[in-house]
Amino acid sequence: MSEYSxxxxxxxxxxxxxxxAVVLAKAGVTAALWTAVGAVVSTGGFLVSGGPGHAAGRGSAQRPGVLRALAASALLAPVCALTGLGLGALIRHSAATLVSSAFLPVTLPPIFSQSTRWSAAVSHAMPVTAGKRLVQTWTPDPDSLAxxxxxxxxxxxxxxxxxxxVAxxxxxxxxxxx
Structure with missing residues (x-):
């Protein structure tokens, strides 16, 4: 929110x-815009990668988990945008908001490994880690904390x-x- 600076x-x-009401209106516009952008980008990436005709006789869109992965990819953009909007309103400083928006969802999850239960729980509470799980079309190893x-x-x-x-x-x- 550069309006503050x-x-x-x-x-x-x-x-x-x-x-x-102003914040909620901005959140609504941000959610709509970034959901559309996310949908176009994830669908475009799916089509460019040969998604529909990838498997012989059976489109890859019919495979289990593919539609969930497309939805998760499309929704990651508005999740990050709305989180950034909320941080911008809270912090009121452009540079600090940019650093916080990049640090929280991208840099923080790798700090918390999957080796201990509490660390894995913190990692799983991050949007990027959740996004990785949602686009994963295979079941993880039951012995791992992942x-x-x-x-x-x-x-x-x-x-x-x-x-x-936003709240x-x-x-x-x-x-x-x-």
Missing amino acids: SGLIRMTTVAVPARG YSATVPGSWTVYALWPLIA LAVVVVRRRDV
Whole structure:
């Protein structure tokens, strides 16, 4: 949200004093735009990679897990965008928001290995790790801690990250002076 650094947020809040409504409107537009972008990119990647005619006599879209992987790939974009929007409203500084948006979902998961249960649990709570599980079309080894990452749990991670980020942003901008 570069409005804070440029000062345009003052004009927005004068025009629409309900700051929470402004954040929710931005979240709606962001979700719609990035869902469309994610759908185009994931579908385009699937088609370019030879997806529909890949298997002889049976399209790869009919294989188990492929549609889930396409949906997960398409939805990763709005999950990250809405999380970034929430962080931007909370932090109010462009550089710090960019660093936080890159650090949280991308850099943080590899720090937490699959070697201990608590570390694996933290890793599974990250959107990138959840996305990896959702695009995985094979069952992981039952002896590994990666097996504990379930498909419903991964969808839950996809839902909670943007919901929590936007909800916190709405609460904070309602209470904070601009």
